[in-house]
Amino acid sequence: MLVPVLGTIFLxxxxxxxxxxxxxLQATNGGAFVxxxxxxxxxxxxxxxxxxxxxxxxxxxxxxxxILLGLGLALLVHRTVKSPALRAVFFAMAIVPLVIPPIAVxxxxxxIYAPGYGALNHILMLTGVIHDEINWLGQPITAMPAVASVDxxxxxxxxxxxLFSGFLTVPHEEIEAAQVDGASGWSQFWHIELIxxxxxxxxxIFFRLADVLRVFDHVxxxxxxxxxxxxxxxSLYLYRVEFKFSDTGQAAALAVVxxxxxxxxxxxxxxxxxxxxx
Amino acid sequence: MLLxxxxxxxxxxxxxxxxxLATSLKGRSELFQATLSLYPEAPTLQPYVDVLVDRGxxxxxxxxxxxxxxxxxxxxxxxxxxxYPITRLEVSPRVRTGVLNWALSLRFLPPxxxxxxxxxxxxxxxxxxxxxxxxxxxxxxxxxxxxxxxKGFLTEIPREIEEAAFSDGASxxxxxxxxLLPLAMPGLLxxxxxxxxxxxxxxxxxxxxxxxPNAQTFPVGVQGLVTQFEIIWNDMAAAGAIxxxxxxxxxxxxxxxxxxxxxxxxxxEK
Numbered sequence: 098m099l100v101p102v103l104g105t106i107f108l109x110x111x112x113x114x115x116x117x118x119x120x121x122l123q124a125t126n127g128g129a130f131v132x133x134x135x136x137x138x139x140x141x142x143x144x145x146x147x148x149x150x151x152x153x154x155x156x157x158x159x160x161x162x163x164i165l166l167g168l169g170l171a172l173l174v175h176r177t178v179k180s181p182a183l184r185a186v187f188f189a190m191a192i193v194p195l196v197i198p199p200i201a202v203x204x205x206x207x208x209i210y211a212p213g214y215g216a217l218n219h220i221l222m223l224t225g226v227i228h229d230e231i232n233w234l235g236q237p238i239t240a241m242p243a244v245a246s247v248d249x250x251x252x253x254x255x256x257x258x259x260l261f262s263g264f265l266t267v268p269h270e271e272i273e274a275a276q277v278d279g280a281s282g283w284s285q286f287w288h289i290e291l292i293x294x295x296x297x298x299x300x301x302i303f304f305r306l307a308d309v310l311r312v313f314d315h316v317x318x319x320x321x322x323x324x325x326x327x328x329x330x331x332s333l334y335l336y337r338v339e340f341k342f343s344d345t346g347q348a349a350a351l352a353v354v355x356x357x358x359x360x361x362x363x364x365x366x367x368x369x370x371x372x373x374x375x
Numbered sequence: 376m377l378l379x380x381x382x383x384x385x386x387x388x389x390x391x392x393x394x395x396l397a398t399s400l401k402g403r404s405e406l407f408q409a410t411l412s413l414y415p416e417a418p419t420l421q422p423y424v425d426v427l428v429d430r431g432x433x434x435x436x437x438x439x440x441x442x443x444x445x446x447x448x449x450x451x452x453x454x455x456x457x458x459y460p461i462t463r464l465e466v467s468p469r470v471r472t473g474v475l476n477w478a479l480s481l482r483f484l485p486p487x488x489x490x491x492x493x494x495x496x497x498x499x500x501x502x503x504x505x506x507x508x509x510x511x512x513x514x515x516x517x518x519x520x521x522x523x524x525x526k527g528f529l530t531e532i533p534r535e536i537e538e539a540a541f542s543d544g545a546s547x548x549x550x551x552x553x554x555l556l557p558l559a560m561p562g563l564l565x566x567x568x569x570x571x572x573x574x575x576x577x578x579x580x581x582x583x584x585x586x587x588p589n590a591q592t593f594p595v596g597v598q599g600l601v602t603q604f605e606i607i608w609n610d611m612a613a614a615g616a617i618x619x620x621x622x623x624x625x626x627x628x629x630x631x632x633x634x635x636x637x638x639x640x641x642x643x644e645k
Contacts, residue, residue, distance in 0.1 A: 099460040102453060103474065109515060110481070113492035120492065170380075177377045192633055194388065196626035197619045198576035200594040204615030205391045207601060208398055214608045216394050219411045250387070258634050262642050300641055303483075311485040314578040314594075318601050332487040332579075339491050340583065348491045355488045363483045372479065372641060 114356065120349035135350035139338075145351065147326045148334035151241070155330055156309045158245040159252075164301060166249070167256025168294075172286060174257075175264040188261075191254035199251070203318030206247045210234050210319070234320050237327040244328050247315050252308070256301055263297040264290060296371035303366050310359065331355065398612035399423070406608050422613035431588060432596045432614065439593040442509045443574040447567045449514040454521035454566070459551070462529040463537070475526065478519040479639070486516065486579055497584055506590045509581060513574040520573075520636060521566055527640035528562030529555075565632035572622035593618055 124131045139145060178184055194202075209217050210233040221227045233243045267290050275285050313332040316322065322329030322337065329337070335355070339348035399422050400415040427433045461471045493512065502508035532555060540550040556563075578594040585591045597618050600611040626633055634642050 099457065099464075099466065099470070102456045106453070106515070106518070109511075113489050113496060116492040116495060117489070120495065170384075173377065173380060189627065189630060190388070192626060192630050193392075193623065195633065195637070196572055196622045198578075198594060198622060200576070200578050200597050201395075201615040201619040204597060204601060204611055204618075205395050207606075208394050208608065208612060209391055211606070214398075214406070214411065214606075216390070216411075216413070219413070250391075255634075255637060259638060259642050262634070297642070300638060304638065307483045307485075310483075311487065313487065314576075317578075318598060321602065332485060335487045335490070336579075336583075339494070345491060345495070352488045352491045355485065359483060359485060359488065360480075363480055366483075367476075367479065370479075372475075372639060 117349045117352050117356070120345055121353050123346055125344050125346040131346070135346040136354070139347045139350045139354070142347075144326060144329075144334060148329050148331045151327065151329055152310070152331045154241060155245055155248075155312065155328075156306070158242065159248045159309060160302070160305055162245075162249050163253045163256050163305065164298070166253045167301075168260055170253070170257045171260035171264055172290075174261060176282070188258065191258050194251045194254050195258075197251070199314035200318060202247060202251050203315035206243070206250075206315060206319055207234075210243050235324050237324055240320050240324055240328050244316050244319055247319065248309075248312065251315075252305065256305075259297050259301055260294055263294045267293045299366075299369050300371060303370055306362075306366065395612050395615055398608050399616045401609045403607070403609060422609040423617070425610050426600075426614045426617065430596070430600075430610070432593065432617075434588045435591050435593045435596040436617070438506060438588070438590060439575060442506050442513065442590075442592060443571045445506075445510045446513040446517065446574045447570045449510060450517045450521045450570050451525075451563055451567055453514065454518060454525045455563075457518075457522055458525040458529055459555075462526060463534070463555075475523065478522040481516070482519040482639075490579065490583055493580070494583055503584060504586050504590045508584050509577075509590065509592065512580050512584070513577060516577075517570045517573055520639065521570060523639040524566045524569075524632075524636055525559075525562065527635070528559055528566075532558045565629050566636070568625045568629040569632065569636040572625055575618075575622050 121135050122130060122132065124134075174184065174187055178187070197205075207215075209215055212218070212230055212232050212235065215233070217233065218227070218230045222230070231239065233239045271289050272285060275289055280288070311332060312330055313336070316328055316330060316333060317336075320328045322333045326334075335348060335351055338344050338351060394413075397414055400418040400420070401412075402415075402417055402419045402421060405412065405416060427436070457474060460466055461474055497503050497508045502511075536558070537550045537554055540554050541547075545553070576594065577592070578598065581592040581595050582598065585595060593614075597611070597614045600607065600614050
C-alpha cells in the first residue's frame with residue numbers, strides 16, 4: 098500500500114525537477130538544445146544578484162526582529178501574566194494575524210501605507226509629525242522596511258506562541274533551585290530558560306527561513322518588486338523572468354540553481370532540527 | 376511595563392484590522408473627500424455587494440470553496456495512506472525516517488522553484504485554468520504538514536486497542552474503519568481545517584495556473600482589485616475582509632492545533 102502511494106508522489110515531485118533540467122538546457126523558442134547557455138545568461142544577469150541582495154536584506158530585517166520581539170514578549174507574558182484566563186486571551190489574539198491570508202494582509206498594509214488613502218500618513222499629519230505625505234511604498238529607502246514590517250506584523254505572534262509554550266516546559270524545580278541560590282531574573286533567563294528554548298529557536302529559524310524564501314504574495318500586492326528593483330525578492334524575480342519576460346529557458350535554469358541552493362541550505366539546517374523522525 | 380507594551384500592541388494589531396473594516400463600510404463618495412475620515416460616516420454594505428455581485432466574485436468564492444474542500448479530502452486521504460503504514464504496520468525504521476525526512480524537505484521547497492515546470496506540465500495535460508490543477512498541487516504542498524500531523528495523532532492511539540479487535544476476528548480494514556478512524560477523528564478534523572485555511576490563502580499557483588473565473592480563486596480576484604491603475608479602496612477592503620473571514624473563523628475554532636500544525640507537531644498546546 099505504501100509503495101504505490103509513495104511511488105506516485107515521488108514521480109509527481111521528481112518529474113517536474115527533471116523537466117526543469119530539460120527546459121533549462123533548451124532554447125525558449127523552438128526548444129533546440131543550447132547546453133548551458135541559459136545558465137550563463139541567467140547567472141550573468143545583474144538583476145539576479147539584486148534579487149538575492151533584496152532577499153538577504155529582507156531576511157536580515159525580518160528574522161532577527163521577529164525572533165527578538167517574539168522572545169521578549171514571551172518572556173514578558175511568562176513573567177508578569179499569571180492569570181490563565183488572560184494568557185488564553187493573549188493566545189487567541191496571537192493566532193489571529195497568523196491565519197489571515199497573506200493577500201488580505203497585503204490589502205491591509207496597502208490601506209495603511211498607500212499614498213492618498215493610507216492611514217499612516219493621515220495619522221502622522223494629524224499629529225503634526227510630518228507635513229507632506231510620504232510615499233512609503235514608492236521610495237527605495239522606505240519600501241523595503243514597509244514590506245518587511247508586514248512580515249513582522251504577521252509572524253512575530255508565531256515566534257511568541259512557540260516560545261511562550263517553550264517557557265512552560267522549563268522545569269519548576271530548576272527555577273526554584275536557582276531562586277534559592279539567589280539568581281536574578283536575568284540569569285534565570287540566560288542560564289536556564291534559554292537552554293530549554295534553544296531547540297525551539299532552531300525550529301523557528303527553520304520555518305521562518307522556509308517562509309522567507311517563498312515570500313511572494315504581500316510583496317506582489319504592495320510594491321510588485323519596486324520601486325526599481327528594491328523589493329524584488331527572489332520569488333518575484335523568478336516570476337518576472339518566466340511570466341513577464343517569457344524566458345522559460347532562463348527561468349528553468351534559475352529554478353534549478355535555486356533548487357540546488359535550497360537543498361544545500363536545507364541539509365545544513367535540518368541536521369540540528371529537534372524533530373522526532375522515528 | 377506590561378501595560379504600555381500591550382497598549383502599543385493592541386493599537387498595532389487592532390487598528391489595521393479596524394481600518395480594513397471601516398474602509399469596507401464606506402460609500403464610494405466618502406473615498407474622494409478632501410479630508411480622510413477615520414470612520415465610515417454613512418456605513419453601507421454596498422462595497423460587499425459590489426465585489427460579490429457586480430464584479431462577480433461569488434464565482435471565485437465558489438471556486439475557492441470547491442478547490443479547498445477537494446484538497447482537504449485528497450490531502451487527508453493520501454496522508455492517511457502514508458501515515459497508517461508507517462505508524463501501524465511493520466515498516467523498517469529507515470523507510471519511516473525516510474518518509475518523514477522527505478516530507479520535511481518538501482516543506483522547505485520554495486513553490487516558485489517548481490512553478491516553471493508545473494506550468495509546462497499543467498498546460499501539456501490540459502489542466503490549465505482548471506480547478507483540478509490547483510487541487511492536485513495544493514494537496515501535494517499540504518502533504519508534508521498533513522503527514523507530520525497525522526503521524527503525531529496516530530502514534531498517540533495505542534496499538535493495543537486495534538490488536539484487541541484483531542483477536543476478536545476483525546480484519547485490518549474493519550479495525551481501521553470502526554476503531555482507529557473514530558479515535559483519529561479530532562486530529563483529522565484539525566488537520567483538515569488547517570489544510571483548508573492554507574489552501575484558501577494560496578496565491579502564487581492560483582495566479583499562474585488560472586486565467587478566467589472558470590478556476591480563479593478568491594485571492595486572485597482580490598489581487599486584481601489592488602494592482603489596478605486606480606484603486607477603489609472600499610471594494611478592495613471589502614474583498615480583503617471577505618478573504619480573511621473564513622480562515623479566521625476556522626482557525627479560531629481549531630486554535631489548539633494551529634501551532635502544532637505550523638511546527639509539525641513539535642509544539643503542543645494543552
